[in-house]
């Protein structure tokens with residue numbers, strides 16, 4: 647009886663996830679078709695997660711699709727620049743930057759070789775405790791370990807922090823925020839010999855960040871805070887455009903036209 651109940655609960659969880667995924671797919675296609683373009687005068691920072699780790703669900707983009715995004719952008723006259731340049735100076739409307747959240751291993755095995763082939767700069771934001779083998783995944787190879795991160799840094803990638811354990815900063819107390827922000831910097835310092843000064847907000851939606859978090863991040867030593875959608879991001883943060891599993895040619899072209907500048911991803 648108990649196991650049947652457990653099975654039902656598990657099944658309900660899987661079903662919910664599937665419904666959420668279908669809803670996101672519909673939303674992305676509808677916005678690409680009917681959304682209003684948003685004219686911009688500065689560069690755009692794209693946010694990816696894994697490249698070819700299908701277990702990561704809606705946030706996984708296949709290597710083929712990732713390569714296609716780069717090709718589409720180059721064909722349309724975009725040039726790729728470091729995210730930091732856009733965060734500091736805005737850049738021009740034809741500037742694009744590539745970032746990866748969560749420190750997943752396919753960034754090393756799949757994304758880095760493609761980016762190297764095209765000679766593009768890029769930035770990644772690992773979760774310090776996850777890379778220190780305390781993560782929610784059943785497989786240590788699912789995330790970047792310290793040696794992997796060192797290899798990426800040696801190859802020229804830029805790195806920021808994505809917190810210590812990836813909490814929702816919209817729902818934690820100030821003391822925990824301070825631990826997450828400072829603890830993450832301390833861990834990177836200990837393992838890599840430097841403490842990053844840029845931070846990508848876990849989840850990244852406007853509801854996941856408050857004024858007190860912004861202050862705590864600055865107090866902890868972060869000077870640049872990356873968020874999500876251009877039109878809804880919290881004050882003082884740098885916008886990024888999230889890219890999903892569903893983003894084929896049509897959706898990606900719509901992304902570049904600013905049709906997703908008010909869209910916030912609501913599934914982790």
Ligand SMILES: [Zn+2]
Pocket residue numbers: 747748808812847848849
């Ligand atoms: Zn994240």
